[in-house]
Amino acid sequence: MSRMIFVNLPVSDVSRSMAFFTTLGFTFNEKYTNEKAACMVITETIYVMLLREAFFQTFTNKAVSDATLSTEVLTCISCESRDEVDALVEKALAAGASLPAPAQDHGFMYSRFFSDLDGHIWEFIWMDPAMDSQ
16 A cells, blocks of 8 residues: 555635635545535545644644745645646635745756645645656
């Protein structure tokens, strides 16, 4: 069996977060989605659990960071092309996201960032597949 990854993020409003990420084309596994949490599908082995803040807090004794004030993680997702990077970030901005940093263009690698509705930073990246063969 392949390893799976579940990124858990606190959100203020699960329904609002689902609507935001649905705008970007992501789907949700309804089996693991309710008023406390939503299971966003990235791939068949990668998921993001959007957990209502109070529910997220039940998994840790530490304070939950306010992602609008501090950053603990940058979530990076690969894309098939530069155009896909741009399209996803533009959709996010139209849905209420903000830009925390400028695009980075290294020729063989291109990335753009956005902060979601709760302040979590997402990076979408394209890397030239020819670089893998070198």
